[in-house]
Amino acid sequence: MYEIPGTARPIVSESDNGVIWRGKPWVVPAIVARTAGVVVLGIIALETLVFLRVAMNSLQGFPLYVWAFGFMGVAWLASILRLAFTRASNSYVLRQSSMEVDRGIVGRQYLVVSPSAFSELEVDQGVIGRVLNYGSVAVRSQGGQQLTLRLIRDPKEVSTKIREVMTTPMVRVEKDGQAWQSRL
Numbered sequence: 110m111y112e113i114p115g116t117a118r119p120i121v122s123e124s125d126n127g128v129i130w131r132g133k134p135w136v137v138p139a140i141v142a143r144t145a146g147v148v149v150l151g152i153i154a155l156e157t158l159v160f161l162r163v164a165m166n167s168l169q170g171f172p173l174y175v176w177a178f179g180f181m182g183v184a185w186l187a188s189i190l191r192l193a194f195t196r197a198s199n200s201y202v203l204r205q206s207s208m209e210v211d212r213g214i215v216g217r218q219y220l221v222v223s224p225s226a227f228s229e230l231e232v233d234q235g236v237i238g239r240v241l242n243y244g245s246v247a248v249r250s251q252g253g254q255q256l257t258l259r260l261i262r263d264p265k266e267v268s269t270k271i272r273e274v275m276t277t278p279m280v281r282v283e284k285d286g287q288a289w290q291s292r293l
Contacts, residue, residue: 126204127204127205127206128202128203128204129203129204129205129270129274130201130202130203130267130270131200131201131202131203132200132201132258132261132262132267133196133199133200133201134192134195134196134199134259134260134261135243135260135261135262136192136193136195136196136260138237138238138241138243138260139192139243139260140189140192141241142237142241143185143188143189143192144185147181147182147184147185150181151177151178151181154174154177154178154181155174155177155178158173158174158177194214195259195260196260197214198212198213198214199211199212199259201258201261203267203270203271203274204274205274206223206224207221207222207223207224208221208222208224208227208248208256208271208274209221210256210258220254220256222248222250222254222256224274224275224277226250226251226252227248227249227250227251227271227275228249228250228251229247229248229249230246230247230248230249230268230271230272230275231246231247231249232244232245232246232247232264232265232268233245233246233247233264234264238264242262242263243260243261243262243263243264244260244261244264245257245258245259245260245261245264246258246261246264246267246268246271248271
């Protein structure tokens with residue numbers, strides 16, 4: 110057993126129904142980036158209010174700088190809660206025979222694409238994603254369906270595993286009325 114980066118669960122070998130990789134969105138870098146952005150905006154807002162000499166002006170009994178920091182705090186909290194919801198509501202499983210994406214908490218959407226239906230694979234990393242080694246992996250099927258794995262830790266490694274599943278031929282044989290499949 111070993112652990113795949115970006116997951117809290119150990120990933121098993123071949124005995125776990127052919128699971129190659131299992132993951133959830135990796136929200137830590139996004140939390141760090143959003144927190145840094147709010148701090149920078151807070152400093153800029155405070156400097157602007159001081160420069161305009163209105164920082165201590167009162168609105169509904171509170172100085173303007175308190176309103177500015179309160180608004181940024183609420184925006185930061187909403188952003189963090191959205192990331193927590195994203196992590197809680199998404200899980201990804203790459204098996205030898207399929208790619209599965211499970212989304213939702215109350216309403217659920219379960220998408221499965223077999224390797225024979227894979228068409229394209231795309232890795233998307235912004236500047237911050239490249240620095241912190243996270244990004245998105247999009248898998249398109251021949252039918253036009255797209256599975257997007259968002260906030261993936263080490264997306265290049267994950268895309269390599271997906272590509273291996275996509276490009277390895279599968280043999281399906283029926284023996285004594287029982288279906289059997291194997292990768293070559």
